[in-house]
Amino acid sequence: MCLAIPARIEQLVPPGNAIVNLGGVRKEISLALVEDAGVGDYVIVHVGYALHKLDEEEAIRTLAAFAEMGELEELRSELAGSGS
Numbered sequence: 001m002c003l004a005i006p007a008r009i010e011q012l013v014p015p016g017n018a019i020v021n022l023g024g025v026r027k028e029i030s031l032a033l034v035e036d037a038g039v040g041d042y043v044i045v046h047v048g049y050a051l052h053k054l055d056e057e058e059a060i061r062t063l064a065a066f067a068e069m070g071e072l073e074e075l076r077s078e079l080a081g082s083g084s
Contacts, residue, residue, distance in 0.1 A: 004046035005066070006059035009039055020045060022063075 007020035007027070016031050020043065027045075031037050034050040042059035043050035054062075 004044045004051055006042050006054060006062050007045045008059070009037060009041050009043060012039060018043075018050070020050075
């Protein structure tokens, strides 16, 4: 299954990329589709691209729902292992 998942931006990387963190998994993604994203912001990530920003409260609620469903570890594994 392919899902979009919230991740927190830890570092901006030129040109137009960012390093995000999801539960200790760090991944470089593209910010080409999102304006004004910065360090500390949460973004929805899908196949290596940030799709849009969301507020921290919504990101935390979404990650908690994934954890409740037992999906968070699988999503972390997919993010860590994907080439995108």
